[in-house]
Amino acid sequence: MYSVNNSVNLLASTTNKTDMTIKQIIGFLEPKNQNLPFAEIRHDFKNIPVVVVPVVEGKEKKLKKVFKFLKDKISGEKGEKKEIIHNNQIFYFAGIGKEKDVTSRNMRRFFGSSYLSASASKPKQIGFYCPLEWVKEAALGIDVSALNPAMFKPKFKKEKAPDVIFTHPEFKTKKAQAVKAMKLGQAVAEGKNLMRILGAIPPNVLSPKMYADVILQLVKKWKVKCVRVSKDKLKKYGLINAVSAGSQYNSELLILTIHPKKGKTQKATAMIGKGLCYDSGGLQGKQSHMKFMKEDMAGSASVLGTVRTIVNGGLDVKQTTHFVIGLAENMMGSEAMRADDVYMAGDGQTVEIIHTDAEGRLVLGDCICYVKNNFKNTDHFYTIATLTGSCIVALGEHYTGVVCNDNELGCKITETGKEVGEYMHVGPWDMDYDDNNSPNASMANLGENDREAGWLKAGLFIYRFVPKAKKGKDQTKFSHFDIAASIDMNEKGKTWRRKGFSSGIGVGLLSELLTK
Ligand code: BES
Numbered sequence: 443m444y445s446v447n448n449s450v451n452l453l454a455s456t457t458n459k460t461d462m463t464i465k466q467i468i469g470f471l472e473p474k475n476q477n478l479p480f481a482e483i484r485h486d487f488k489n490i491p492v493v494v495v496p497v498v499e500g501k502e503k504k505l506k507k508v509f510k511f512l513k514d515k516i517s518g519e520k521g522e523k524k525e526i527i528h529n530n531q532i533f534y535f536a537g538i539g540k541e542k543d544v545t546s547r548n549m550r551r552f553f554g555s556s557y558l559s560a561s562a563s564k565p566k567q568i569g570f571y572c573p574l575e576w577v578k579e580a581a582l583g584i585d586v587s588a589l590n591p592a593m594f595k596p597k598f599k600k601e602k603a604p605d606v607i608f609t610h611p612e613f614k615t616k617k618a619q620a621v622k623a624m625k626l627g628q629a630v631a632e633g634k635n636l637m638r639i640l641g642a643i644p645p646n647v648l649s650p651k652m653y654a655d656v657i658l659q660l661v662k663k664w665k666v667k668c669v670r671v672s673k674d675k676l677k678k679y680g681l682i683n684a685v686s687a688g689s690q691y692n693s694e695l696l697i698l699t700i701h702p703k704k705g706k707t708q709k710a711t712a713m714i715g716k717g718l719c720y721d722s723g724g725l726q727g728k729q730s731h732m733k734f735m736k737e738d739m740a741g742s743a744s745v746l747g748t749v750r751t752i753v754n755g756g757l758d759v760k761q762t763t764h765f766v767i768g769l770a771e772n773m774m775g776s777e778a779m780r781a782d783d784v785y786m787a788g789d790g791q792t793v794e795i796i797h798t799d800a801e802g803r804l805v806l807g808d809c810i811c812y813v814k815n816n817f818k819n820t821d822h823f824y825t826i827a828t829l830t831g832s833c834i835v836a837l838g839e840h841y842t843g844v845v846c847n848d849n850e851l852g853c854k855i856t857e858t859g860k861e862v863g864e865y866m867h868v869g870p871w872d873m874d875y876d877d878n879n880s881p882n883a884s885m886a887n888l889g890e891n892d893r894e895a896g897w898l899k900a901g902l903f904i905y906r907f908v909p910k911a912k913k914g915k916d917q918t919k920f921s922h923f924d925i926a927a928s929i930d931m932n933e934k935g936k937t938w939r940r941k942g943f944s945s946g947i948g949v950g951l952l953s954e955l956l957t958k
């Protein structure tokens with residue numbers, strides 16, 4: 443991929459090697475280079491060497507009409523497996539469980555796992571018996587599972603991935619709908635895989651500068667408007683700059699804007715992502731907890747992945763949306779921020795540093811300031827970040843922690859999360875949790891009692907920057923997503939995704955939330 447022992451050279455901004463590296467990164471991010479399977483829709487399963495057939499309890503009788511050779515008793519019980527060879531074809535009947543187990547998340551996992559296990563014998567094609575209602579999740583699950591981190595190895599030899607055929611008798615009449623659903627699933631997977639690849643690139647390569655350069659090249663391809671805020675204009679944003687003070691790289695702020703197809707709207711949405719290219723913890727360092735902090739930019743990558751999904755999936759945003767990416771590197775250089783320092787945000791509020799490792803909220807706070815200084819019509823503020831260890835302790839990897847000031851929006855987020863299989867848990871909204879007070883500054887970057895409910899307190903710290911509506915006007919809507927756990931950055935691997943890449947959480951939810 444890149445010569446690691448030459449990383450200093452690679453990062454020098456004027457050499458051709460830097461261009462090479464950007465080229466390689468852009469190459470990795472291009473779906474056609476990711477060795478994903480070619481997929482198609484068919485109503486029959488003739489001559490497909492391997493066919494996977496999911497069986498739901500109570501629905502097995504229907505299957506016997508399609509697979510007439512099926513004489514064995516099949517219950518559909520979760521985990522049940524039956525291999526039947528017929529006409530030189532191998533059929534794997536696999537129990538899904540009860541109807542209530544047919545969730546978006548389970549189906550995506552089922553198809554992802556089945557694709558990986560059926561690929562082991564290297565068939566040319568793998569057929570999936572799949573009714574229309576599952577096609578999107580199936581296509582999505584398969585493309586996420588197929589991404590292989592071996593692509594980063596220096597002498598990686600591509601082996602063609604087995605083709606995928608989604609097959610069901612109903613596609614005789616519903617082929618167009620099935621193709622549409624498949625493309626939508628693939629578009630979400632594209633966004634997720636973009637996020638997952640960026641998160642896996644080592645931090646000595648993906649510096650804030652390199653990441654910003656990569657984004658500029660991507661938006662050109664996607665034809666999305668993008669502003670990279672100049673160093674000069676960024677000067678007054680003291681919080682984001684404090685985070686990068688100990689790093690050789692400056693902070694970066696990029697704003698990608700998408701309008702609805704029918705044109706710009708009066709009100710706008712801001713979708714802001716934390717992009718810590720590395721979080722060493724600063725002077726109060728992380729020590730042995732540093733591993734995987736290359737992926738502390740996952741929030742920003744989720745925002746970028748969402749843009750890709752929206753653009754490539756042909757989705758339409760509900761209102762003008764500014765996708766804001768705040769990049770920084772939290773390091774320990776001699777100018778690094780100290781505990782006790784006080785910095786001024788872009789809106790004039792000051793923050794006393796209590797802990798140098800609570801840096802993400804500083805970046806997000808200033809991103810909000812930039813939005814309110816430049817897009818005064820913004821009425822929805824969203825932030826997404828790998829923000830707190832507290833959220834990991836509270837919820838574990840299965841749910842994203844949500845801090846939201848609006849009940850209706852909170853319910854919508856929970857519902858949408860269920861629909862797309864990215865589960866959200868909305869925590870209590872209560873100002874009593876906001877103990878981010880400081881005697882000598884507008885606020886402190888850590889509460890007085892940092893052992894309790896840190897994920898909620900961090901959300902309320904961020905909310906301090908959100909503009910409050912005047913009396914009688916609609917309150918600005920705010921929702922913060924803490925993906926510290928649900929990103930699954932320790933990359934242990936699952937049966938439905940390979941070790942070396944994280945989950946890609948956020949893209950499914952955000953793309954749905956902004957467009958439906
Ligand atoms: N990036 C971390 C949070 C994190 C930890 C994400 C582990 C993913 C995995 C964040 O910047 C951080 O360090 N938070 C501290 C704050 C603390 C010092 C108040 C934390 O939660 O431990």
Ligand code: ZN
Binds near residue numbers: 721723802
């Ligand atoms: Zn930190």
Ligand code: ZN
Binds near residue numbers: 718721738799801802
């Ligand atoms: Zn961090």
